[in-house]
Amino acid sequence: MQRRAFLKRTGIALGFVAMPGGLLRVVDAHACGEEGDVDLNAWVHVSNSENTITVKCPTAEMGQGLYTAIPLLVAEELDADWRTIRVEQAPSDRVFSNPDDFSVQGVGGSRSTQGYWRIVRLAGAQARAFLIANAAREWKVGVDECTTEPNNVVHAASGRKLSYMEVAKLDDIQLDAPLLTDKDLKPASQWRLLGRDVPRLDVPLKVTGTARYGIDVQIPGMYYASILHPPVATLPHPLYGDGAENGPLKIDSAEAIKIEGVARVVPLPHGVAVVGTDYWATVLGKRALKVEWKQGSLASQYDSEAKKREWAAVALDRTRQGRLFENAGSFDAAFKAAAQTLSADYVTDHGHHACMEPFNATASMMHDDMELWAPTQGQTWAQQACAKVTGLAEDKIRVFTTFLGGGFGAKTEQLANAEAAMLSKIMDKPVKVIWSREDDVKHGAYRPLSAQHLDAAISADGKVTGWSHRVVADSVLARARKPAWDNNPGIDSAVAAGMTQPYGIPNKHHEYVHQPGGVPVGYWNAVGNGFTIFAVESFMDEVAAKLGKDPLQLRIDLLTDARGKAVLELARKMSDWNRPREGRALGVAYNHGGGGRGGGGTGQLAEVVEVSVDRASGVIKVHNVWAVADVGTAIQPRHLRQQLETGIIWGLSAGLRERVTIKAGVVQQSNFDDYHVPRMDEVPNIQIALLQGALEPSSGAGQIAGLPQAPMAPAIANAVFRLTGARLRAMPMLPQQVKQALSQVAITKA
Amino acid sequence: MAQRITTTLTINGQRQSITATEDTPLLWVLREQLKLTGTKFGCGVGQCGACTVHLDGKPVQSCLSTLKDVAGKSVTTIEGLSKNSSHPLQQAWIAEQVPQCGYCQSGQIMRAAGLLKETPRPTREQIVEYMSPNICRCGTYARITRAIERAAKELV
Numbered sequence: 028m029q030r031r032a033f034l035k036r037t038g039i040a041l042g043f044v045a046m047p048g049g050l051l052r053v054v055d056a057h058a059c060g061e062e063g064d065v066d067l068n069a070w071v072h073v074s075n076s077e078n079t080i081t082v083k084c085p086t087a088e089m090g091q092g093l094y095t096a097i098p099l100l101v102a103e104e105l106d107a108d109w110r111t112i113r114v115e116q117a118p119s120d121r122v123f124s125n126p127d128d129f130s131v132q133g134v135g136g137s138r139s140t141q142g143y144w145r146i147v148r149l150a151g152a153q154a155r156a157f158l159i160a161n162a163a164r165e166w167k168v169g170v171d172e173c174t175t176e177p178n179n180v181v182h183a184a185s186g187r188k189l190s191y192m193e194v195a196k197l198d199d200i201q202l203d204a205p206l207l208t209d210k211d212l213k214p215a216s217q218w219r220l221l222g223r224d225v226p227r228l229d230v231p232l233k234v235t236g237t238a239r240y241g242i243d244v245q246i247p248g249m250y251y252a253s254i255l256h257p258p259v260a261t262l263p264h265p266l267y268g269d270g271a272e273n274g275p276l277k278i279d280s281a282e283a284i285k286i287e288g289v290a291r292v293v294p295l296p297h298g299v300a301v302v303g304t305d306y307w308a309t310v311l312g313k314r315a316l317k318v319e320w321k322q323g324s325l326a327s328q329y330d331s332e333a334k335k336r337e338w339a340a341v342a343l344d345r346t347r348q349g350r351l352f353e354n355a356g357s358f359d360a361a362f363k364a365a366a367q368t369l370s371a372d373y374v375t376d377h378g379h380h381a382c383m384e385p386f387n388a389t390a391s392m393m394h395d396d397m398e399l400w401a402p403t404q405g406q407t408w409a410q411q412a413c414a415k416v417t418g419l420a421e422d423k424i425r426v427f428t429t430f431l432g433g434g435f436g437a438k439t440e441q442l443a444n445a446e447a448a449m450l451s452k453i454m455d456k457p458v459k460v461i462w463s464r465e466d467d468v469k470h471g472a473y474r475p476l477s478a479q480h481l482d483a484a485i486s487a488d489g490k491v492t493g494w495s496h497r498v499v500a501d502s503v504l505a506r507a508r509k510p511a512w513d514n515n516p517g518i519d520s521a522v523a524a525g526m527t528q529p530y531g532i533p534n535k536h537h538e539y540v541h542q543p544g545g546v547p548v549g550y551w552n553a554v555g556n557g558f559t560i561f562a563v564e565s566f567m568d569e570v571a572a573k574l575g576k577d578p579l580q581l582r583i584d585l586l587t588d589a590r591g592k593a594v595l596e597l598a599r600k601m602s603d604w605n606r607p608r609e610g611r612a613l614g615v616a617y618n619h620g621g622g623g624r625g626g627g628g629t630g631q632l633a634e635v636v637e638v639s640v641d642r643a644s645g646v647i648k649v650h651n652v653w654a655v656a657d658v659g660t661a662i663q664p665r666h667l668r669q670q671l672e673t674g675i676i677w678g679l680s681a682g683l684r685e686r687v688t689i690k691a692g693v694v695q696q697s698n699f700d701d702y703h704v705p706r707m708d709e710v711p712n713i714q715i716a717l718l719q720g721a722l723e724p725s726s727g728a729g730q731i732a733g734l735p736q737a738p739m740a741p742a743i744a745n746a747v748f749r750l751t752g753a754r755l756r757a758m759p760m761l762p763q764q765v766k767q768a769l770s771q772v773a774i775t776k777a
Numbered sequence: 778m779a780q781r782i783t784t785t786l787t788i789n790g791q792r793q794s795i796t797a798t799e800d801t802p803l804l805w806v807l808r809e810q811l812k813l814t815g816t817k818f819g820c821g822v823g824q825c826g827a828c829t830v831h832l833d834g835k836p837v838q839s840c841l842s843t844l845k846d847v848a849g850k851s852v853t854t855i856e857g858l859s860k861n862s863s864h865p866l867q868q869a870w871i872a873e874q875v876p877q878c879g880y881c882q883s884g885q886i887m888r889a890a891g892l893l894k895e896t897p898r899p900t901r902e903q904i905v906e907y908m909s910p911n912i913c914r915c916g917t918y919a920r921i922t923r924a925i926e927r928a929a930k931e932l933v
Contacts, residue, residue, distance in 0.1 A: 090876070090877030090915050229876070230870070230874055233876040234867045234876070235862045242814075242817070242818060243814035245809075245812065251809075288798075305801075307797070311779075383881050383912065430878070430880075432878050432879070432881075433878045433914050434878070463821060464820040464822070669874070669877070669920065673877060673917060674916075675916075676918070677916060699820050699822075699824035700822070705916060706912060706918075707904075707905050708909055710918045710919060
């Protein structure tokens with residue numbers, strides 16, 4: 028009892044450690060629960076009774092491996108015995124904010140490991156210092172005389188040892204220790220856990236059906252809800268809009284409320300909710316609703332085929348000025364002085380995330396606070412969205428993060444969370460909202476449709492002297508991160524990511540022309556890289572062809588970054604680049620992750636693909652892929668390889684098949700039968716090699732899928748060109764386009 | 778309008794009495810009434826396989842089977858595939874570290890269990906053909922294939 032009283036007096040000790048991006052609270056030490064069960068700080072809990080050390084996972088585990096990577100990073104600096112490590116999802120608390128860019132608790136743009144990797148190692152080191160300080164005090168020896176071995180503080184001079192769990196149980200445990208800095212972290216040469224594969228902590232749960240996702244949450248007495256959304260694609264961001272422009276005008280719920288199990292039909296600004304005692308009743312109720320919808324919104328006039336033509340004309344028309352960024356030299360001067368010039372236009376369709384777990388959320392509002400269980404990539408954003416729609420204070424919303432059945436950027440969206448919050452408030456009961464697959468496909472946060480125009484200037488001696496790239500697309504930030512957009516209108520780092528290519532060309536012009544479309548566009552896997560890299564890497568190949576140079580060698584020649592050259596060199600060797608293949612050809616593309624902003628990480632990656640084309644059907648088949656990645660430190664190399672491999676499959680599918688088409692604002696696809704995602708028979712042979720040219724993990728063991736994903740489409744297009752002479756400038760590269768391009772080649776030759 | 782019925786099913790070896798509207802998909806009976814949430818909702822139209830369970834020993838998509846269809850039959854879900862995740866497929870899934878997000882994996886494992894029952898030593902082509910109804914959006918297909926091959930060796 029005495030000990031507890033002492034701990035209570037100590038209260039919460041707060042420490043601040045300077046980190047890139049600001050000051051961060053890392054030390055939040057207080058004791059809790061059973062004797063010998065101590066929070067060493069916000070991240071680390073030692074339990075004497077359980078003989079475990081529990082580490083908090085600060086944000087979503089969506090398949091990127093964070094649930095294991097964070098404990099590994101902490102355990103490395105804590106000098107913990109991995110066998111005693113457990114992991115637990117962190118509550119919503121700004122102490123767990125992602126230091127990289129967002130400064131909120133959440134993850135996107137392959138920034139979980141990259142964002143958290145320093146702060147959690149400091150938390151581990153801080154916890155270790157705390158254990159050493161207490162053991163030293165107990166032994167009445169200097170802190171400097173003590174060291175650690177896994178899970179033990181050791182005083183070598185006297186041969187004494189105390190396990191971490193024993194230290195946690197000391198009577199006069201004290202909760203202060205000097206604050207550490209980056210300099211106190213272990214050098215990589217002393218790592219014993221990082222970079223060695225351990226079995227992932229979530230895997231056993233995921234083979235027995237016991238991993239709990241958002242959709243699995245059940246609370247006694249809760250209602251279920253299905254939402255009828257408008258015909259027009261509608262995904263308002265709750266902080267900046269309510270979707271009422273497409274919402275219900277007249278609702279006839281007479282048939283719906285007759286259905287057994289339907290409790291109530293609730294109009295929402297953007298749709299109509301059917302609330303009931305079981306999910307199936309709400310599905311039947313939704314089908315029985317008769318709703319007249321508002322007409323005439325901007326989105327309702329959107330036609331994706333027309334937009335591609337319209338925006339392609341904008342891309343070509345230099346009088347339609349956008350915002351410039353990271354330009355160098357003078358492209359105009361280079362263009363005037365050029366001996367040769369080259370230009371090309373590219374268009375890309377909308378893409379959809381199609382997470383296997385559709386949007387869902389469970390909210391329980393009680394008096395003046397609320398609990399939200401959600402598969403969300405944004406804990407702070409969820410708090411803000413629920414606060415906005417309920418009138419509660421942000422800190423009264425407690426978010427419990429479940430596993431995510433796919434994230435890919437989609438689950439930064441907050442509409443389902445807001446729907447559950449609104450309905451729980453109205454029903455005065457816990458409510459679980461489950462979107463149908465059709466809701467998910469028809470109201471997604473689509474990858475923006477883009478039209479891109481590129482120009483190159485080539486000097487008389489065959490040097491690339493100028494490069495101009497104009498992107499025309501709607502803005503993700505204008506919809507989903509409005510303060511950032513309003514602060515700097517016209518600049519959208521998410522859309523333009525990947526435009527600022529790394530080739531050593533003296534005069535560069537990058538321009539983004541915003542065209543509002545009204546339909547929801549969002550953070551799709553790799554965001555802007557998903558279409559800008561298609562244009563950049565295809566056009567680089569076109570430049571090589573114009574110069575009569577080998578496209579892989581030209582990239583090596585133009586790159587200034589040694590790591591970039593190295594990944595290309597190795598990809599050349601692995602793929603046996605110069606060996607001709609009967610009926611097949613190779614294509615290459617490179618990605619530096621768009622500088623790490625807006626998705627894709629900061630790694631270096633080269634991909635070579637081997638394709639064949641069925642000329643009769645226009646179907647492209649990818650047989651082999653060789654990928655070389657340098658993403659800095661790989662926390663879990665085996666898992667990193669898997670991330671690369673599966674990212675390649677994403678990119679292959681995005682390049683060849685996946686697209687959302689929209690007519691009069693209505694998405695034309697509705698489920699997996701017409702929105703094509705890859706199946707097992709489409710997977711090529713994939714060989715991966717890792718290089719490590721830097722210490723920082725660009726995206727570490729994390730969800731690095733953005734990096735290998737984006738170069739697949741241009742690598743395929745470049746291979747098809749080498750094989751057939753036909754240049755494909757629209758993504759996805761559907762068979763019809765391929766046949767058309769092949770027939771044009773035939774006409775030209777004739 | 779659909780009738781509310783009470784019927785008996787055998788779920789993971791246990792007799793269970795269920796009352797629900799007769800057209801309620803087995804999927805939602807399992808998830809909501811029986812709290813067996815390992816079986817997942819993915820598409821609702823038999824396109825993704827996330828809801829795969831065994832009905833009288835054969836893999837089916839439980840979003841397409843109504844309560845009326847399955848009355849009196851025997852259902853095995855991922856929770857009933859083995860005790861302590863000891864099924865060779867579950868062990869192989871762990872050894873190969875197959876899952877990423879993991880959402881589809883219950884369905885993948887149940888589908889694979891159906892394959893190995895029918896074809897204990899499948900070729901690569903047979904695996905690909907049999908597993909094609911099941912989507913993994915993360916794209917873990919290569920590891921799924923390797924895990925099935927590993928489990929097939931264990932089973933012999």
